[in-house]
Amino acid sequence: MNQELPPLPSWPERWQATLGWQPDAGQQLQFEQIYAEVLTANQHLNLTRITAPEDFWEKHLWDSLRGIAPLQELGAQRVIDIGTGAGFPGLPVAVAHPDWLVTLLDATQKKIAFLETLLQQVGLANCHTLVGRAEAIGKQKQGAYDLALVRAVGPADRCARYALPLLRPGGLAILYRGQWTAEEADVLQIALQEFDGVLEQIDAFTTPLTQGVRHCIHIKRSS
Template identity: 55%
Template sequence: MTNSLPEMAEIWQQTLNWQPTVQQQSQFQRLYEFILEGNRQLNLTRITDPQEFCEKHLWDSLRGIAPQGKFISSFQDSASVIDIGTGAGFPGIPVTITAPNCTITLMDSTRKKITFIETILNSLALTNAKTLVARAEEIGQQPQHRQAYDIALIRAVGTASVCAEYALPLLKRGGLAIIYRGNWTQDETTALKNAANQLGGIIESIEKFTTPLSQSIRHCVYLRKVATTPIQFPRATGVPTQKPL
């Protein structure tokens, strides 16, 4: 079969101190096939080459939850996780496959994408994930979601300050927001510090790393929620992007 994902066992082991089981590898493969199929209708991703998919979607998704090359311990426990703006299911679905004890909510505002993701979850028998069609600004003000999650994942959604405004209201005190980025600048750190401060968060760390196959530079920003987010955040739909904190 031409579209087989590379095994990458050594790379997983060296970079994350982990490697997928046979079942997880087969779930990754089937996820890849679903994405290739779904791409015909939904335009989910430009990344379709098996090596690139492995690196930029699977490895990158899991690198975010493994700062300094070790999985965050709460992913072994029964953490409650939300993937904000999951799109085609990244980083949420690879995390769901890897962390069977966690409950993962895959959220997106596009109903078509969520319907597609539900097909994948059913086919891969991923019972630890649920889906939600919503906008972050709305659920951030809803009692069943506000301060309800241990970890928020957010990749390829707006500027870092906007990501912080989406994620921090959803986290319990002590929770962690993980913001996936490509490039990162000192100016972004300054802007994010200011935003996080208003939202009850602090920058715990910013990790710069290179991807294992193409040696591209990526960053992950870890925000810890240390205080309750003031009630006016998140602001109404569209406002965080138009007027970032």
Template identity: 55%
Template sequence: MTLPKFLDLWQSTLNWSPSEQQQAQFQALLDRLCILNAGVNLTRITSPEAFWEKHLWDSLWGIQLWLDGPPQTLRAIDIGTGGGFPGIPAAIALPTWQVTLLDSTRKKIACLETLCQALSLSSAHPVCDRAETLGHRKGDRAAYDVALIRAVGPVSSCAEYALPFLKIGGTAILYRGQWTLEEERVLQRALPQLGGELAELRRATTPLTRAQRHGLYLHKVEPTPATFPRKVGLPSQHPLGL
């Protein structure tokens, strides 16, 4: 299956377009993912146009700030990466980044290790662990410049997973579909407990299907108290701010 290039769409929507090498890596990502998907359910989206929009474009629009800026050597973590999104597209598009791909499912991480080797993507590092555990570990706690989390769980739970990983001044990007005022109120009540603040709420429309997207940009302004993240399961079972 041939991945569409959509160079004009990349440029008009993100003010960025992939190089020939990056295009080749995106194509290889689709090819390899389809093969691995036969053994482990990494994604339901494998048609070329849907893959381009829902996995490539959808991963990269949230980090547009870095795509059209000068190269930076940053450390990022993709929390709950699943099939490698948004972390692998981010590592391809921003080769100066070091990206940790975090997931608690060993089979998925084994597939991502194979995938990264096949793509010669040495800047992406799959790790099998829970955010509640790794977020307390020396070398990972307060060690990242950027945290990415594309999930459908409660927004304050996502913030609790992400903020402990960040250095002071770091940014967590929470990828959301729909967004409500009540969700924003819950998040605003939770953030002071975690040492964060909501710096920006960005809205976007996907280029092909015209679906709505929201990106929440949380800045780490104070150290996260040692009690966070709470024990495994608690952030999702008892979200902050409710």
């Protein structure tokens, strides 16, 4: 780990107060390793503009896990993170849920190669990578997953079209969004009708440090 990096906050009380969960010592170490490796690789891969430790904690780690907070009590899940980029939300989800099997999907080979190395360094045996475009993978792996996570990929209707084919009947997709408008909701409904999806929940919240407005849109594949 790069010793010159400022320390990543641990903030167990803040984790507990906002999510009803906090990392144990091993999970905190994994978060610190992820932070260090992402920032090191960021110098040549342009993975993220979020590099300050407090921002990284809130906008990458906390935000990733807040999206799945309503699902904390679920047992083992087959999860795919579509368009994972630097590994978010999939990496924090894999750390927090060692009983979940998490697939990190991205179309950029360089990012996937970085993530494969990171997984070995961090020791995340329940997480693996997949390179390809979501549309093609959706045809190859129809119905393969219980849960799909889509963050910072594009409009909500496009995210739904990527996610729903990958889900088993009854499977859930979570679309991570900032603001949420009536216009976006109307366009999303068109995609849901095309792919046997239903709107399950709109989870609205604010981030704990900067009070940013966030929404997680839960959609379910009905058949």
